[in-house]
Amino acid sequence: MLNKLALSGIKSRLRDYVVLFSGLVIGSAIFYMFMALATNDQFQKANSTVSVTPIIFGFGAVLLAIITFVYIIYANSFLLSLRQRDYALFMMLGAKSRKISRLIFTETLALGVGATLVGTAIGVGLTGGVSQLLRQMLDAPARHLVSLYWPAVLTTIIFFTVLFFLAALVNARKMRRTPVLELLHADTQPVIVQRRPVRELLLAILGIISLGVGYWAMKAINHLGINSIPIALVTIVLGSFLLVGAVVTSIVGALRRNHKFAQKNVRSFTLAQIGFRLHSYTAILAVVSILFALALGAITVGLNFYQETPTMTNALSTYDVVLHDPTTATQREADKLTGVTSKVTYDVKVDQSNNTAYFQADEVNAHPVLEVKANFTKRDVMQYSQYKADTAKENTVEYQNAFLTLTTMNIAGGSKLRFVDAQSYARAGGQVQKVVTYRVSDLRANIPVMKKIHEMEIKRYPQLMKRSAPDKYTMYTMMNGMNSGFAFMGFFLGLAFLAMLASTLMFKILSGAAADRARYRMLSRMGVRPKLLRNSIRTEIGVLFGVPAVLGVVHVLFGLQLFKALLINPYAGIWVPFAIFAVLYILYYVLTVWLYNGIVRPRE
Template sequence: MLLKLSLTGIKGRLKDYIVLFSGLIMASAIFYMFEALATNKSFVSSNSPIRMASIIFQIGSVLLGIITLVYIIYANNFLMSMRRRDYGMFMMLGAKGRKIAQLIAAETLVIGMAATLVGTVLGIGLTRIISNLLLSQMDIQVKQFSPFYLPAVIVTVVFFMVLFVMAAGVNQYQLLKTPVLQLLHNDQQPNHVSQNKLGQLVQIVLSLIFLTIGYTMLINVATYQIAGLVVALVTIVLGTYFLFNAFFGWMLRLLKGNQYIRNRGLNNFTLAQLRFRIKDYTKMLALVAMLFALALGAITVGIGYQSEIPAMAKTMAPYDVVLNQPNPQARQLAKNLTGVKATANYDVKEDAQTVYYRATQLKKNPIMAVQYSNDRAKGIKPVQLKTLQKGNVAALQAIQVPSQFSKDVKVVTDAEFSQIASGTIPIKTYRVKDFMANLSVIKKIHTQQVIANPELAKGQGALMDGSKYVNYQMANGMFSGLEFMGFFLGIAFLAMLASCLMFKILSGAASDVKRYTMLAKIGTRRSLLKQSIAKEIGVLFCLPGIVGSIHVLFGLQLFKQIMLNPYQNLWLPFTIFMILYVGYYWVTTWLYQGIVLKTVTQ
């Protein structure tokens, strides 16, 4: 009988349970996606681009575990908020507390186990899709990677089962310690918002001071270094907390005091709701803002490295392609280059000690070199012929092969050049508009160059190869692991944190049913009630999102020392963030309206 009543209760709230079940599925899928990478030591150790970020994988695994724990707590609170009154009714009808506790444990474990298994299967599919997409975008080949990785499956299942067993124990304890009347009338408990104007003013001032100090430290991180990072972390966390605990409440009070704003529609009611919500959700909103900043920052930096890698390669080599002693295949492939904006031809002769260049050719087509200022590349400029003749020949290495680096260089007239007995070596340089658009062709040309010049393939010769493609490979190897990790971890954090905020808001929906029912009874249109809910939830989503985004904009200052432009293509990660965030906002609003307006007629 008890089981039948329980199933009837679940059926009556089927929509809410589907959302809870779907959220848990996504949580376990995201967790598996990450663990499939983080726990696969063979994959990490056998791939140099990913191996660069092995420590980040380990740290990310711990962080993801923590945020998953927070997520399960809020999802569990949402489950209990839906069923607390039902359990109270069962006990009023004579059911024993222990039986109800067993029923709670069974519901929690069954939902958890089913969601974990389905989520793991979904995670395997998503891992294949997303990893293939990212790896193709990053132009790296990986070994020993499979979307299905048994240790990751075991870690995911065991981790979530431990969490759900803990959640079931907490639910049982709360039920047995809570009086029946409190279970029945839990949604009627009074809500008090304490007001201390002096304390609020002090917190507002402190929030602005702390955030100013934190942002200043981030902007001047090169000066303050580690100490500045520590100070920034502490002050920004404190500033964010005081911002939600006092500043936003003060702003809402100002809006509520404005007669024009207060008297429009249900604004007076909505503002009153928000003042309580923000005060009650202070810790949650501050945590979400900080972790959203970390997640969005990870995505921003990860995507930023994708555009940074070719830019870094450009600062190390002035030419996109150099054909020095090419074979016929390399010459033929060069014809497939697109967007060629400049070419130059040079005739070279060499003997055992010297490499000879024609002055007329160098004057007509000066050697290009990367110019630096304050250790930063400032563009590509021609090298004056007189500079080369003074013996400063480092720029010539851009068109040489390693065997020529150690030889002397002489710039001679055409007449002197023709008298040199050795054969002429043709060199041709290419500069294209878009290196990445020609990457596949350039890769093939480089392969042929290695075949024609075996010294480029191994030993010291490979290290001395200064072509743009080799520099691109080096930068890709160093930073693609960070790009991979940043995107993967950032998306996981954003999805889970948005879910935490959603379940936190939904867990308080039951207490609002009577308020909205009362408004409906006095004649308030359903459309106005929906607007009020949309505004209230919109503010709760927007505030941490805005604060977190501002944190990211200042936090990117940290990467100025290791990235050419950390703010490049900033619109892309923010667009991903907005799409995900708006999706969770829409789902939360729809569910909240379904809960509180269930009994409200049109």
Template sequence: MLNKLAISGIKHRIRDYAVLFSGLVISSAVFYMFMTLATNQSFLKTSTPVDATPIIFGFGIILLAIITLVYLVYANGFLMSMRQKEYGMFMMLGARGSKIGRMIFLETVIIGMISTVVGIVLGIGLTGALSQWLIDSMDLTIKSFNPIYLPAIGFTFIFFIVIFALAAIRNSLRLRKTNVLKLLHMDQQPVRIKKAGFGKLILAIIGVGLLAAGYYSMILLGKGAMILLPVALITIVLGTYLVINSLFSWIIRLLKSNRRFSLKKLNNFTLSQLGFRISDYTRILSMVAMLFALALGAITVGGQLKSVSDFVVGSNNYYDAVVHNIDDQQRANIKKIDVKDQVTYNYKIKGNQLYFNLEQFKNHKFANYKMVDYTKQDEMKTPPVEYYGFSNKKQQSKAPMTDLFTQVSPSDASYVPNFVNTSEYQKAGGKERSMTFIKSSGFHQNLAAIKKVAVKDKEKYPTLIDQKYQNYMMINSFFSGLEFMGIFLGIAFLAMLASCLMFKILSGAASDIKRYEMLHKMGTRNNLLRTSVNKEIATLFLIPGVMGIVHVLFGLQMFRVFVIHPYANILLPFSIFFCLYIVYYFVTVTLYKQIVLKKIK
């Protein structure tokens, strides 16, 4: 009989259970996505040059486990808030606490097992789709990575089953110790609100000061003062907590004291709701703000590494491709490139003498990037171009440092370059050879065609120094692992943290039902109630979101050590953050309204 009542209760709340189930599926999917990287040692060793990567991922496993644990606690709270009144009714009807405890245990474990299995399957699909999108869109070179990874499946399944078993035991014990009347009236418990007094004002000022000190420390970190890293970490964590707990409480108090604002529509009610929400949610909002900053920072820096690798390649070679002794097949390959500039130079080798025809450089000067000291630059800029006509000794002395000389052959460093007129060139002995330099309208836009030209040239002349395409592949493979991990894990963490915030808000929805019903009975229009919900939840999402963005904007200063312009191309990561965040906001608002305004028509 008890089992039938339990199943009937689940059917009655099937929509709420669907929300819970989908959230648990997402959490296990995200956990699996992380574990496919963290447990794959061959991938970590082959895809990143950083020796400390396994240690970093070991720390990441601990961090994600803590976040997942917090997430499951809130999801479990959401489950209990839905069923606690029904459990109380069962006990009033004579059901023993041990029976209900066993029912709760089985219910929690079964939901956990099913959601974990579905989450792993979803995680495999998401891992494959996201990894392929990143590899294709960013032209990454990834080795030893497989979306279906058995150790990750094992770790994920064991972790979640253990957590769900512990949660089931906790639920069962908690229920047995709770008085029946308290279960029946859990949603009517009074909430104590601490007023924002003078003490909180002092704490708010201290919090702002700590954040300022932390931000300044990160600016100094970008200049090489690595000793300040612990200072920045401690001050920003403490500052975030104090600002959320104290500063926002004072802002709410000031808004409530402004009667023209607070007495307009339901503003006073919304501010009161936020008043006790801020006090209750300080820890979760602080955690979400900090970890949002880490996740968003990982995506941003991952994208910056791509721009760094492109900059390194683009600033070393002016010409996008070089063809030695061009033939008909290479001419056909060049036609597939959107050519901006193309020039051919002939040369002869006699003994240790290298001869070029000066007339060719008069008609078309050779272009080469100027040598630049990048440590003295404050942003990534393409080096200025120098044009060489080699008509004077100063330019001729620089010839060995240009691509014109280095593309002759790797052993030609001992050759002496000679730039002579046409008659002297014709008298010089040796077989005439040629080099055709090609500048395209855009290296990445023409990458497929440039690859064909470069690969074919390398096949014919394997001993020649690598040209731009080979340099691009080498540097891209060097950074690819770090880029992939940064963006991949950043997106996964953002999804998990937004889910944490969503379930924390939903877990308290049951206690808000009476307040909204009371306002409705007093004659408050439905649209005002819905607007109040929108404002309240928007504020709870905005606080950690805005603080996380501010943390990232200052935190990027730290990466000036190896990223010349850390704020370049930040639109993509911030767009990803905004899209994920706005989706979770609308889902949370919709579900919250379905709970608290369900009986209001």
């Protein structure tokens, strides 16, 4: 009988349970997605050239575990608030506290384990879908990554099961020890928020100092090494919590004391709502600010690695395509190149008997051979050295590296370079080769064509693979092999953290909407215009979205210092990921406002 009553109570609050269950499912799915990378040593070794990658993932796992722990604590509190009135009624009707405790224990554990299993299954699907999408978008092999990775499955299930087991024990104990009348009237008891200005000032100062230490640790990574990560992890999490709880609350309190500002329209009510929420949302907003920084930072770093692949390739190799004695097939492929900025043809005589390559001086002076200068500071502007015919320098290493790469000769075999006039060129022995060089404006857009040309040229001239200076396509594959792993991990984790932060904040706001319904209905009955109510809701939720966003952006701007040793310029093109992230974040905000508005405001 008691089980039937409990089941009927769940049905009556089905919408709230759906919100709770969905939030837990998303949390466990995101946790699995991260663990699919963090527990896969083969994936990390195959897709990262940095030896400390496993350590970074280890600290990330600790941070995510802390965030998930806070998330589960809140979810457990929400679950208990849903059922405490029902169980108080059961006890008033004669149900024994022992049975009630067993019931709440079973319900908490069953809900948690069920959400974990469903979330893990969804996480497996998301891992496969997202990884496949990113492989295609980023041209990243992402070797050894599998969607169903059993160590990650076991880690997720064990971690969440233990958390929910502990939560079930806490719920059962709390339900058994709390007086019935207190459980019965829990929803109607006022929450008194006591202001302590001196304490808030001290906490704000401590929070700023803590954040300052964390930001310094990230900037001083060259001196601190790997120790900068745990220092930043602890201090930034602590500083975010203290700053949200003290500074923002003080600002809202100051606005409420400004009667000229607060008494206009329903600002007093809105500020009271914000102040009340900030008091109970401190931990969640601090967590969301960290998630915001992780998501935006991961996407920003991933995009930087993706963009730097062609930059680094162009800085190490000059000509995008070099055709040796073009055949009809290779010329047909070369004609498919887009955005061609330069096409130069040279006549070269290769005399294999004395390992000498002859170039016509007039032809070289008319079209000097280019050699890119390795300058990684400018993304779109490359500097080149021009080499004209100079018999005094033809035997130098610099000239031989610049000119002999245009021939099919093996540079390491002691080949020689000669600049001669037209008559001497005609008398020279050897085979005449027509060499055509191409440069394009967009390297990545031409990679498929360059790959086909590369394969055709290597098939005709296998000795080209023995060169110390590979062609542009080979250089691109080398750079992409180093950078694509980081780009893949950045985008993958960024999307995962974005989904988690959105679900965390949206879940927290919507779960309290039912309690706010009476307040908005009261204002409506008092004659407050619907437009003012909508503005109040937009402002209230806007503050809750804005506080972690501002703090998260500051975290990212300092956090990018960690990647100065790996990236040419971690701040290059930063507006692109920021703009993309802002659009997605605003969409989440609009969706939350729409859902919340539909719950709290009466139908017009």
